[in-house]
Amino acid sequence: MAVCPSGSIEHSRLKAENLVKIEDRSPVQAEAFTAFLRQRRSVRVYKDRPVDRELVERVCSAAGYAPTGAFQGLGWVRKVTVVSGEKRMQEVKEATVEYMRKLRKLLEGVLMKAAARFSDSAKGGMVTLPDVRMRLAEWEQGRDAITYDAPCAVFVSASKQAVTPREDCDAALMNIILMAQASGLGTCWNGWLGHAATGDHVSGADALGRLLGLPADHKIVEAATLGWPGIKLHSVPWRETEIRWID
Ligand SMILES: Cc1cc2nc3c(=O)[nH]c(=O)nc-3n(C[C@H](O)[C@H](O)[C@H](O)COP(=O)(O)O)c2cc1C
Structure with missing residues (x-):
C-alpha cells in the first residue's frame, strides 16, 4: 500500500485513510541529527514547572513509530502511562x-x-x-535521587505474551526520549521506576504497579522522568563507539 502509485492495493488490517502522506523526504540532515544525538544527556535537575498535557501527549505519541518485534498487528499500539503532578x-x-x-x-x-x-x-x-x-x-536524608523531583514520569509497558516485549518497550522509550529532547524537554531513563512497576524479583512489591493500573499481563515496563531541564550544558563528553567490520 505504501509503494503502489495508484493506490490499488488493499490490506485487511490497514485502512488507506490511516496512511500518512510523506511530504518532506529529508526533514533532518545527517549532520544536524548527529549533533542532536550528541546533545542528549540524562537530566537529573528539573525546573519546578509543569509540562503541558498536550506537549506530553505529542512527545509520547512518538512511541508508536519505534520498531516492534510484534507481528500480525499484536503490540502495534504502544501503551504509555503518564504520571504527573506533585501528589x-x-x-x-x-x-x-x-x-x-x-x-x-x-x-x-x-x-x-x-x-x-x-x-x-x-x-x-x-x-x-x-x-x-x-x-x-x-x-x-530528604533528597530525591530516584525521580530528581521531576514533574512527570512516563512508563512504557508491554505484555509478557508479546513476542519481544522488552525490546519493544526499549525502542518506544528511546523514541519518547528523543522526541522530548526535540521539544526542549529533559528526560532520564529510570530503571528503578521500571523495576518497581513490575515488582521485579521481589514478591509482594506491587504498590507501583497498582498505582499505575497497568493491565494484569503487563510485566515489562521501561520508564523515564520528564520535565523542563533545570540546567544548561555547555559541552558534552566524547562518546566512543567501537565498530568492527567483517567483510
Ligand atoms: C536501562 C537504563 C536504566 C537507567 N536507570 C537509571 C536510573 O534508575 N537512575 C538514573 O539516574 N539514571 C538511569 N539511567 C541513565 C544512565 O545512568 C545514563 O543514561 C548513562 O549514565 C549515560 O549518561 P547520559 O544519558 O547522560 O548520556 C538508566 C539508563 C538506562 C539505559
Whole structure:
C-alpha cells in the first residue's frame, strides 16, 4: 500500500485513510541529527514547572513509530502511562522506595550472598546493591535521587505474551526520549521506576504497579522522568563507539 502509485492495493488490517502522506523526504540532515544525538544527556535537575498535557501527549505519541518485534498487528499500539503532578509523583516515589527497601533487604540476606556465588542473575542483582543503598540513603536524608523531583514520569509497558516485549518497550522509550529532547524537554531513563512497576524479583512489591493500573499481563515496563531541564550544558563528553567490520 505504501509503494503502489495508484493506490490499488488493499490490506485487511490497514485502512488507506490511516496512511500518512510523506511530504518532506529529508526533514533532518545527517549532520544536524548527529549533533542532536550528541546533545542528549540524562537530566537529573528539573525546573519546578509543569509540562503541558498536550506537549506530553505529542512527545509520547512518538512511541508508536519505534520498531516492534510484534507481528500480525499484536503490540502495534504502544501503551504509555503518564504520571504527573506533585501528589501523584509523590505516590510514585513512595511506592518505588517501598520496592527498593524490600529489594535491599533481599540483596543483603545471606541466601542472596550464597546464590551470587553460583548464579549470574543473583550476581547481577548484587551489583545493584550499592546503587540501591545510595538512593535510599539520599531518600532518608530528604533528597530525591530516584525521580530528581521531576514533574512527570512516563512508563512504557508491554505484555509478557508479546513476542519481544522488552525490546519493544526499549525502542518506544528511546523514541519518547528523543522526541522530548526535540521539544526542549529533559528526560532520564529510570530503571528503578521500571523495576518497581513490575515488582521485579521481589514478591509482594506491587504498590507501583497498582498505582499505575497497568493491565494484569503487563510485566515489562521501561520508564523515564520528564520535565523542563533545570540546567544548561555547555559541552558534552566524547562518546566512543567501537565498530568492527567483517567483510
Ligand atoms: C536501562 C537504563 C536504566 C537507567 N536507570 C537509571 C536510573 O534508575 N537512575 C538514573 O539516574 N539514571 C538511569 N539511567 C541513565 C544512565 O545512568 C545514563 O543514561 C548513562 O549514565 C549515560 O549518561 P547520559 O544519558 O547522560 O548520556 C538508566 C539508563 C538506562 C539505559
